[in-house]
Amino acid sequence: MSAALHTPLVDLLGCRYPIVQTAMGWVARPELVAASCNAGAFGFLAAASLRAEEVGPAIDRVRELTDQPFGVNFHMFQPGAAKIVDTVIAAGVRAVSFGRGPDKAMVRRFRDAGIVCMPTVGAVRHAQKMVSIGVDAITIQGGEGGGHTGFVPTTLLLPQVLDAVKVPVVAAGGFFDGRGLVAALAYGAAGVAMGTRFLMTRDCPVPEPTKTRYTAAGLDDIVLTTRLDGLQHRLIRNEVLAGFEHAGPLGLLVGALRNALRLKRLTGAKLGELVEAARGMQREGGLSFGQALMAANSPVLIERSMIQGRPSEGVMSTGQVAGILDDLPSCEELVARIVSEAEGRLRELCGG
Ligand SMILES: Cc1cc2nc3c(=O)[nH]c(=O)nc-3n(C[C@H](O)[C@H](O)[C@H](O)COP(=O)(O)O)c2cc1C
Structure with a gap:
């Protein structure tokens, strides 16, 4: 070498x-x-x-x-x-x-x-x-x-x-x-x-269904958004992301609460622990509490793509590089x- x-x-x-x-x-x-x-x-x-x-x-x-x-x-x-x-x-x-x-x-x-x-x-x-x-x-x-x-x-x-x-x-x-x-x-x-x-x-x-979305993605299919969890997150464009981009503030809040409950089930965390986690993200990322509540969206929706293999119903975090790899x-x-x-x-x- x-x-x-x-x-x-x-x-x-x-x-x-x-x-x-x-x-x-x-x-x-x-x-x-x-x-x-x-x-x-x-x-x-x-x-x-x-x-x-x-x-x-x-x-x-x-x-x-x-x-x-x-x-x-x-x-x-x-x-x-x-x-x-x-x-x-x-x-x-x-x-x-x-x-x-x-x-x-x-x-x-x-x-x-x-x-x-x-x-x-x-x-x-x-x-x-x-x-x-x-x-x-x-x-x-x-x-x-x-x-x-x-x-x-x-x-x-x-x-x-x-x-x-x-x-x-x-x-x-x-x-x-x-x-x-x-x-x-x-x-x-x-x-x-x-x-x-x-x-x-x-x-x-x-x-495989999720990996196929990565190999198929071009550079134009990869976007940066704060709509998912309040922080800048790079994702492959899909149906779920389009939903976030078109939702109003109330829709976003209801979706975030629903995902917080799913996350509670998924991780076995207590509600207090999830609120503490959101507060930590809030302090670190300079977010409003409403934005920090959205923190639950990412893990729940990433799990759906990465574990359940349902990329149309979850989100796919990615680097831009997926757009040139096949x-x-x-x-x-x-x-x-x-x-x-x-x-x-x-x-x-x-x-x-
Ligand atoms: C699907 C996905 C999930 C990620 N999850 C985490 C994570 O849980 N913790 C973390 O510190 N970084 C996470 N990252 C960031 C990566 O660790 C890494 O810093 C980043 O992917 C490097 O850029 P690249 O994708 O262009 O190689 C994630 C990235 C991707 C693509």
């Missing part, structure tokens, strides 16, 4: 290549995480869509499928977050990633347990804040990335964060091939992280292809 691909990230995470499979709610389940890790990448298990008591068994399941190190993603506003922190520390996974709400004490607990802290950020000030509370590395997610996302494109956010912090920085948002990996390394990143590209693999346990390789094929393309580009750039 080219020495350029042996970056500090590879040593920090214990993977073969500087490629991360990011956490995706209802998508980054044990099968995908293990397949990514077995292929030489580093996978994050999505625990933000699990009940606290499901996290330990999911970690055990990953360990049945791979002997490679992997990480867990969650957020501090989810019901049972404190229990998830305890479970992850007891399990001794290699790394954690989190988007919202971590504090210095929590980061200290993980680091004392030898667990790498690698949050994802969408703005330079968040990167600085995370470094100030002691994280080991940062993943930046540029605006073209999947799920909740910001406005600043990867090509601007990456150099901005690289100039602002001293820890290894991983680039996410729009990556899918070896050219992108070499470009990120040329900026000074320690590797790339990909969500949508790993969702669009044969190993990803998302049902294949479903295995993780092994994908990672091997990216590494081989990257090595080819590096040879050409270095004149031989």
Whole structure:
């Protein structure tokens, strides 16, 4: 392997290549995480869509499928977050990633347990804040990335964060091939992280009818909306999204309440915990309480596409990159292809 691909990230995470499979709610389940890790990448298990008591068994399941190190993603506003922190520390996974709400004490607990802290950020000030509370590395997610996302494109956010912090920085948002990996390394990143590209693999346990919507989508089918849950969310256009876009304020509120009740059933959370989660999102995202109530829409509707395989009745979070991808390789094929393309580009750039 080219020495350029042996970056500090590879040593920090214990993977073969500087490629991360990011956490995706209802998508980054044990099968995908293990397949990514077995292929030489580093996978994050999505625990933000699990009940606290499901996290330990999911970690055990990953360990049945791979002997490679992997990480867990969650957020501090989810019901049972404190229990998830305890479970992850007891399990001794290699790394954690989190988007919202971590504090210095929590980061200290993980680091004392030898667990790498690698949050994802969408703005330079968040990167600085995370470094100030002691994280080991940062993943930046540029605006073209999947799920909740910001406005600043990867090509601007990456150099901005690289100039602002001293820890290894991983680039996410729009990556899918070896050219992108070499470009990120040329900026000074320690590797790339990909969500949508790993969702669009044969190993990803998302049902075929939903994956077919991803392979069929063009760039024009992918939109950014705040109508779903009050935050900027990138989705594949479909019937459900059209409904949100045409609904009035009352319709949105009634829909949000209905989904909050469904979420309560789905997660076993108490109503008070869901209200607390909404309040946390409200504080963090600068939202009104009505908008924060809509937070329940995303998990309920994503579950319908990603677990139930009913993409016309749910929503599909995605990066823009789905608009130019139309294949479903295995993780092994994908990672091997990216590494081989990257090595080819590096040879050409270095004149031989
Ligand atoms: C279907 C889907 C679900 C996601 N769910 C989460 C999540 O639960 N937690 C999180 O931190 N990021 C989540 N993300 C964001 C990804 O982890 C990642 O940062 C993003 O997909 C990177 O951009 P890319 O899709 O262009 O590779 C999700 C993305 C997608 C596509």
